[in-house]
Structure formats: structure tokens, C-alpha cells
Amino acid sequence: MMLNQFLLLAAVLFCIGVYGVLTRRNGVLVLMSVELILNAVNINLVAFGAFRDNVQGDVFAIFVIAVAAAEVGVGLAMVLLMYRNRKSTDFTELDMLKG
């Protein structure tokens, strides 16, 4: 089987995710972009697992999905609180630690 397609797909997804994280102002969209990055990594893991014919990659991907679910739970809760306090989910406004 060919590994390249999977790796290219994952690289594209990763780059889109990074772009989203760095440019989006909306907190929800930043979180979604983080999910893209994680899923790009998942694709890599599963692809390598299938390529080497073992289940370690799959297992690791499932772990990442579980951790990502928790991370999104916490992240969305923070975004929700942010919205309640400021009526906005704009990350660029959160600069109180400016030096």
C-alpha cells in the first residue's frame, strides 16, 4: 500500500490547522483548528500502524481521540466563561499579561 497519500493528507490537514490556530480570532474556531491538528496526527498514526501491520498506532490514535475530547470539553468551557464575562470570544482581546 502507498503511505505517501496519507502522509500528504495529514500534512495538509496539519497546516490548515496551524493556519487556523494562528489566524482565527474566534475561540471556537481556534479549538476546531486544534482538532484538525490532532486529527492530522491521528491519520499519521493509523497510517503507520497499518503500514507496519500492527495495532499500536490504532491504540495510540484512540488515546489521542479520548484526550482530545477532554481537551475540547475544557476548552469549550473556558470559551463559554469568556463569553459570559466579555460577551465576546475574541482571543486577541485577552492580553492582560502584556509586558
Place this chain on the structure above:
Amino acid sequence: MSLLTLAVEAVPKESFATGDVSWLLNNVWLIPTLPALSFLGILFFGKRMPKGGAELGIAAVGAAFLLAILSNVAWMDHRDNYSGPTDAGAAHAEDDHGDEHSEDALGASVVIDGQSEQVELTSSFVEEGGEGGHAAVAVLNERDWFRNGGVDFKVGTLLDGPSVIMLFVVTTISLLVHIYSTDYVAGDRRYTHYFAFLSLFTASMLGYVLSSNILQMIVAWELVGLCSFALIGHWWEEKPNSDAALKAFLTNRVGDIGLLVGMIILFFSAGGTFDIVEINKAVINNEMNQTAVTWAAISLTAAVMSKSGQFVLHTWLPDAMAGPTPVSALIHAATLVVAGVFMIARLYPVFYYGFSIPGSSINGLALIGSITVVFGGLLAFVQTDIKRVLAYSTVSQLGYMVLALGVGAWTAAIFHLFTHAFFKAGLFLGSGSVAHSVHSFDMKQDMGGMRKFMPTTFKTFMICSIALAGVFPTAGFWSKDEILVGTGGLGVGAEKANGNYHLMLIMGLVGAMLTGAYMTRCIYLTFFGEFRGHGTPHESGKRITVPLIILSVFAAGAGLLNLPPGFLAGSASSPTGWQERFGHFVEPSAAYFPAISHSVPSWWLAVVASVMGLIGPAIAYWYYFIKVDNLSKETGESLTELPNGLVANNKLAATGHAFLVNKYYLDHLYNDVIVAAVKGPIAKAAYWINQNVLDEVVDTAGRTSVKAGEAVYKHVDQGLIEGAVNGSGILSSQSGQGLRKLQTGKVQQYAALLFAGATILAGIFIVLI
């Protein structure tokens, strides 16, 4: 496991055959242990007991007394009939059982390795008189206490003649004093503590006489000193009493330095052993440096001087009368003051060779003793306090003992210690009985005519006084006569005598005269004439009079134990009969005891001594019983001295009297000269040095440091260190100012930097690998 069972087990395991030694002689440690346990018992439970702990003390001392009598009997049997193997080569037979036993006797846990050592000692020296068939065997039982630095520290009992007789003396006097005290200190606020310390006192003294090594001796010696401090200061609420206790303690500390120095010298010069037998043998076999032995003897003599009240360090002894009278009796008869005499007797070779006693005609020990005999006796004449008369009498009598030891009359010294214990205890308890009745110790103010009120006390006091004065045939006569014979002066007992101590003989005779005279004065002032006190005195109760009667019986009869050879029918050399029984059983003729030659008693000396001993009382009798008494009857007053006697008319006599009243100004010497010198000029000089030398140094140092400090502040601190500190502050501030621009607070910028960093690292990773 208790020591008792241990000892029973250990003895059969001995590889060293010891023959039949009485069980008791191997276990004499029981005797001091009983009062020691009673001390703890009284201390913790005494107040809850119906009699305030006195019954426990009496029971313990009574049991110790019975054991002491049994051990004396056992010792006599052992001494005469022992035929088992002996250790003639003087090699210690040691038998180490590896098993460890722990023992908990006095609350302290002692680990002992089950070693039981028994050494039988004999000597090639065969006693004169044909009784050389018997070996004098000391029974030595030792156990390891601890080991440190290659030295074995042991505890044990060395049982031989002197220690076994001391067991008897100490327990007898102590038991009588205990019984007497239940009446005398009845109702005292520290009744229980009094009996607790009485028990400890007895225990320490018993432990002292049984000590098998000098370390144990020092411990017991200090314990005895501590107990005397506590008991002399029993009524410490009154300042003079606590002062007296302190004086006794501090004066004894002066001598204790000598004790420690002497013991250390002995330890090292005997090759690192504390063992009394080893030390004594080392001295006898000439294995020790003669100079070291001499210095050890001199140092130990200092200890004896303070503990046994020898002249110049005796001043604490009369002041120690501040304690309760039974305690004075115990201190003076059996415990504290005889500790010093006993130490000389115990380590006799050290003194015997250290002072070159054989063959000389004067030495330090004999000189101190003879001076004490006379000077102590003289002081007794000017005392108004009955107990102080007796105290100076004790000083004088202790002088006799030290004198006897100093001239080589070892047996005579121990015999005098033995007889003196009874009559002096009797006198003290008698004076206490009188004082109990008139509530005062002042003979001139509050006594007089007591014989009518207190017949029993009077009779016992008379018997004890006669014994003290050394009138034939009471105990004092025999023991004092032996001492005088022992001096070997003026051709007395010249045959086989140790030396010719002429001066000591004369001083001893003068002392005998003085003794009778001051006792006559004391008896007149106390018991004759008219009563000068207040109220009606009455005879004391049974618990006071019975001990007095017992003691006066001993005072009258104890001398018969050591009759000089040839006095009664029978051959002088016969071991049976009454001749020299005391000397036979008490004097060790062993490898650890010097071969003392014995003086031969002389009839003419006994007569001269008796005459001298009667001249003194006769003069005193003439003065008090005839002249003063007649004048009292004429004037109708109860006088205590002639109003226009020698002291009033004669300047020389007055000076002498003042000299005596002021106790040779020794207290003045100590307080006004030595202490005042320390307090006065030396303190002033110290103050001057302090102000002018030390302060100057300190001030200069202060000023210098201030200047140095200023310089350092200006240049180093302000310039260098401040610069460095400020510089680093400015640097970090400015760098912070520069770097704070990075801290935008923008999350996505941080994320961008993170990714950029990660990308760079990934690039490096790819390029390098």
C-alpha cells in the same frame, strides 16, 4: 536475671577451684544493696507508709546487720579453716563465660558478661607466732561493669578482715541510730527524707568498705559526702545549718582533688588497673616508681585530711554538728570520717612505702595524726556546746588512728576505729538524749545536774567517757595502748617495731591526758552542779536509752577482743584464747598487704599511759568538782568556771584561751585571709586589670574596628559591592525593558513563536539525521 541467681549459677561453672567458700562471703554485695533499695523504697513510698518510711529503713538495715554478723562468723571460719587452693602466684584466674546477662539491681541496667572471678590471695609472709599454717584468704568477686579503651571497669566486692569488721561496725551503729532517730526526729517535717538519706548513707559506706577497686571507692566516697551534705543541712531553713552543710561539702571538695589526683597516679603507675589488690601488690613488689607512690600517698593524705578531719582541714567537722544528733553519731562513729582512715588501711602499701613508714622516725602521716591528736584535744576545752566538745574529741581520736597508721601500727588503728565507733556513738547519742530533754546543746546555759533527771543517760555517758579516756579495762584503754606501743618510741616495743617514733609517743600520751580532762569538764558541766536551764528535764524514752545501753556495753567490753599477748594465761602464740583475736581476724597477711612487724606490748607503757590518762582528769576534777563546786555551794549559784581563774588573771593563759576559742584562727585564715584575699586585693587587682588593661584592649579593638568598618563602608561597600549590586539591577532592569516587548499577551503570537521554534527544531532534526 537477678544477680543472685546469676552468682549461684556462675560459681559452679568456675574452672578455677576455690574450695569451700561460704555462700555469704561470695555474696556480700547483698549487704549494701539492702539499704540502697530501702533508700529508693522510702523515697517513693515512704510518705504513704504508716511510720513514714522509718520501718522500711530499720528493716533493711536490720537485715543488713544480721547478714553482717553472719558474714563475720563466716569470715572467722573461713580465716581459720580455709584449706582450699590459693592463688600464691597472684595470677588472676579469669573465667569468661561468653553468655551475656543483664542485671537490674538498682534501677540501672548493667550488662555483665557472666564473669565471676575469685582470687584467693596468700603471701609467702608467714605470721610470727606459729600460725602460718593458715593462709589469709581474701574473697574477691568481680564483675565487668563496662569496657572502654582497653580498660576493664569492674564492680565487685573485696572481702577480707578490714572490710568485714567495717560491715559489722557500720551496720551496728546505723541500726542503733535508726532506732534512736524514730524518737529523736519524731514529728520532723522531713521525717521521711531523713530516713531515706540515712539509708543511702549506710548503703554508700557499706559499698565503700566492700569496694574492690579504687573507682568504686571514689564513687562511694562521693556518695558518702553527698549524704553528709544532705543530712548536715537537714534543717536548712536556718542559715547556719545550710552554711555548715556547704562548709562540710566544700572543705571535702578540697580534699577530693587530692583523692582524684592520687587515684589517677595509682591507676597509671600500676599499669592501668583500678584493682586495689593489683595496686597494692604492684607497690609491694616494687613495680611502681617510688616517686609516684610518694606523690600518690601525699595526694591521698590530702583527701584523708579533709574527710577524716585532720588538722588544718578539720574545721568543717565541728560545724557539721548543725545536723541532727543521730546523724552526728553516724558521721563520727561509723561512716563519713572513718572513710579516710579506712582508705589508708585499704591502700596501706601505698602509704607504707610512699611515706617510708618502716624504719623512719617521722613521716607526714604520723606527724599530721599526732598534731591532730593534741590540737583537737585542746580545742575541746573551750567549747560550750556539748556536741562540739565531742566533735573535737572525734578530731583528736581520728588523729590517733592516722597516727597509728603513720607509725605502722595498722591493727591498732583499725582496732581503735572499732572501739571508738562504739563509745563515740554512745557519747553523741547520749548528748542528743540530754539535748532532747533540755532543748539546747549549751552546757553552760541550759545544762548542769542532769544526772538526777536522766540516770540512764548519765550512766551510759559515764561509761562511754571512761572508755574514751582510756581507763583500764574499757575498750579505749586497749586500743589506745596498742597505738602507743605501735609508735615504738623511746624503746617501747622496740623488738620488731617499724620505727622509733618518739615524738608520736609523747604526743599520744599528751593526747591521752587531754582526752580525760576535757571529758571530765564536759561531764561536770552537763551532769553535775545545779540545773541551769528552764523547765523540768526528764529521762528519754526507751528508743533512745536502749541504744545507749547497748553502745555502753560495747564501749566497756569491746577491748577484750584484742588483748595483748601475754596478758592472760596461755601462750602468746596460741591462736585460740583471747589474745589478739581482732588482729588475727582483721589484719590481712596476704600478698597485697605489707609485711608489718608487730610491736611487743610493754607493761611500763601501759602503766605510764594509764597514769597520764588519769592526771588529766584529776586536774580537771580538782578544778571543776572541788573548786568550782565548792564556790557554787558558797555563792549559791551554779557556776561553770572560776570567776577569777587563770584566764582572768594570767595574760598568757588568756591569750591561749582566746587562741583556742578562735579555733587557732583557722576559720579566720580561711575566711578572712584566703577568701578575703580572693575577694579583696585579688578582686581589686582583677578589677583594675579589667578596667585598665582589658578595657583598653577592648576599647582599642573597638575603635580600630570602627575605623576599619568606615573604610570598608566607603570604599568596598559603597564603591565595589554597591556598584556591583546596582549594576546588576540596572542591567536586569534594562534587559527586562527590552524583553518585555516580547510579552505581548497575544496568545496567537505565542503560538506562532511556538510553531516557528518547532519548525526550526524539526528542520535541524531533518538536516542532521
